Every structure is written in structure tokens, then in C-alpha cells.
Amino acid sequence: MVAPPDNDVLRARALHFSHNGSPALTGVSLGVREGEILAVGGPRGAGKTTLLRCLSGQLLPQQGEVWFNSTPVHTMGALVRERLRRDRFGWIDPEPALVPELNVWENTALPLMLRGTGRRPAKNAAQEWLDRLDVGHLARKRPGALRMAERQRVAIARALVHAPNVVFADEPTATLHRADRAHVLRTLTAAARSHAVTVVLATHDPEVSALADRTVSLLDGRLVTTVPLPAAAPDSEGQAACSLSV
Numbered sequence: 001m002v003a004p005p006d007n008d009v010l011r012a013r014a015l016h017f018s019h020n021g022s023p024a025l026t027g028v029s030l031g032v033r034e035g036e037i038l039a040v041g042g043p044r045g046a047g048k049t050t051l052l053r054c055l056s057g058q059l060l061p062q063q064g065e066v067w068f069n070s071t072p073v074h075t076m077g078a079l080v081r082e083r084l085r086r087d088r089f090g091w092i093d094p095e096p097a098l099v100p101e102l103n104v105w106e107n108t109a110l111p112l113m114l115r116g117t118g119r120r121p122a123k124n125a126a127q128e129w130l131d132r133l134d135v136g137h138l139a140r141k142r143p144g145a146l147r148m149a150e151r152q153r154v155a156i157a158r159a160l161v162h163a164p165n166v167v168f169a170d171e172p173t174a175t176l177h178r179a180d181r182a183h184v185l186r187t188l189t190a191a192a193r194s195h196a197v198t199v200v201l202a203t204h205d206p207e208v209s210a211l212a213d214r215t216v217s218l219l220d221g222r223l224v225t226t227v228p229l230p231a232a233a234p235d236s237e238g239q240a241a242c243s244l245s246v
């Protein structure tokens with residue numbers, strides 16, 4: 001087993017994964033550079049979610065390798081993978097999966113509290129991220145009192161609060177209205193860029209790909225194209241400082 005190049009924070013080699021015998025990934029290899037925002041495109045059922053779940057150590061590929069920096073993820077035991085996910089990765093679902101009984105700041109602080117951070121520092125860090133994402137005023141509300149776009153901002157804050165190396169976002173705008181979609185997406189990409197967080201973003205929305213540094217596409221579990229975008233100008237959308245203090 002040879003470790004991937006130093007500048008790849010994540011690398012997949014010849015990944016194969018089948019769900020109950022039905023193939024979802026058939027020989028996918030790709031690298032993700034540190035600080036890169038990578039969009040993974042492709043139609044429904046192409047294997048995007050399965051790829052993100054393999055890269056993030058939620059699923060173990062039946063064949064192939066996944067590396068995080070110089071550490072092999074595919075050979076890790078379940079507990080070590082759990083710790084890796086908890087400490088180094090953030091995850092954003094298509095629908096914000098917040099705990100209804102906890103208020104917004106408690107939801108945001110969860111990744112820190114799970115690592116043993118004290119309540120006060122965890123609350124302060126959560127509040128800082130909520131403020132950056134323009135939902136700080138909602139910190140004491142329960143998720144049920146928020147609009148879907150506000151809840152997704154809280155989910156983004158929760159994915160970033162513990163300073164992860166990589167955030168995986170699986171169709172993070174799938175349930176949002178068009179106007180909210182662009183705003184939430186710019187929020188996520190601007191926040192990630194300002195904190196040098198690598199983002200792997202599954203999407204079939206072309207607007208999402210436009211905010212990424214690079215797009216790869218899956219079709220029937222295979223990688224079909226790689227579209228390098230021109231280097232983003234400082235004032236371009238991809239690096240745009242939206243109206244947020246991130």
C-alpha cells in the first residue's frame with residue numbers, strides 16, 4: 001500500500017461498492033486536494049452519495065482504497081473510523097437532520113460536546129459560527145421554529161464548528177427553494193474557503209458546480225469526466241464574500 005501524494009487530503013483508488021449486490025461504484029479513483037471545493041455531479045442513482053460515504057469512512061468499499069492524508073481509511077476498524085469522522089470530518093445531509101429537542105446552539109455545539117469540549121467553550125464556538133452564518137439570533141430557538149434554509153445554515157455551522165479538515169455535503173440544497181439555494185451554497189463555500197476547509201459536494205445542480213474549483217461526474221458508478229474550471233478571480237462567485245462575515 002502506497003500513500004497518496006502529499007497535497008491530496010483524500011484519495012480513492014479503484015473503489016467498488018455494491019448495495020446488496022447492486023453495484024453503486026465500479027472502479028472509481030480520484031484525489032481531493034487540500035482546501036479544494038470539489039463538486040461530484042451526475043444523475044440520480046449515479047453513485048454520488050455512495051462515493052461520499054466511502055470517502056468519509058461511513059461505508060467500507062468492497063474493493064479499493066481510501067486514504068485520508070497518509071492514513072488508510074479502508075483498513076481502519078469501526079471505532080477508529082468513527083473517531084476520524086467525529087474529529088476530522090463534517091457532514092451535511094440533503095435535509096438538515098437536527099435534534100428537535102435541542103435548541104439551535106446546542107445542535108451546533110454537538111460535535112464539540114461529543115469530543116468532550118466543555119459546555120461554555122462549545123457554546124461560544126457554536127455562537128461564533130451561527131453569527132458567521134447569519135443565524136446567530138436564532139441560537140435559543142428549537143429547529144422546528146426555523147425555516148428550512150435557516151435549518152440548513154445551522155447544519156452547516158454544525159459541520160464546521162469543530163474545525164474539520166473535510167466537509168462532505170450531500171445535495172445540501174436539494175430541499176431548498178431556488179432563491180435560498182444560491183445563498184446557502186455561497187454561505188457554505190465562502191465559509192469553507194475562509195477557513196481552508198476542503199469540501200466534497202454531491203450535486204446534480206449546475207449552479208452548485210459553478211461555485212466549485214473542480215467538478216467530476218459519475219455515471220452508473222463510474223467517473224466520466226473531469227472539468228477543471230479556470231482559476232477563480234478574487235471577485236468571482238466561487239470566492240465571493242457574500243454578505244457574511246466568514
Ligand SMILES: Nc1ncnc2c1ncn2[C@@H]1O[C@H](COP(=O)(O)OP(=O)(O)OP(=O)(O)O)[C@@H](O)[C@H]1O
Nearest residue numbers: 019020022023024043044045046047048049050051
Ligand atoms: N441502501 C441501499 N440499498 C440498495 N441500493 C442502494 C442503496 N443506496 C443506494 N443504492 C443504489 O446504489 C446506486 C447509487 O446510489 P447513490 O445514492 O449513491 O446515487 P446518487 O448519485 O447519490 O443518487 P441520488 O442523486 O438519487 O441521491 C443506485 O442505483 C441506488 O439505487
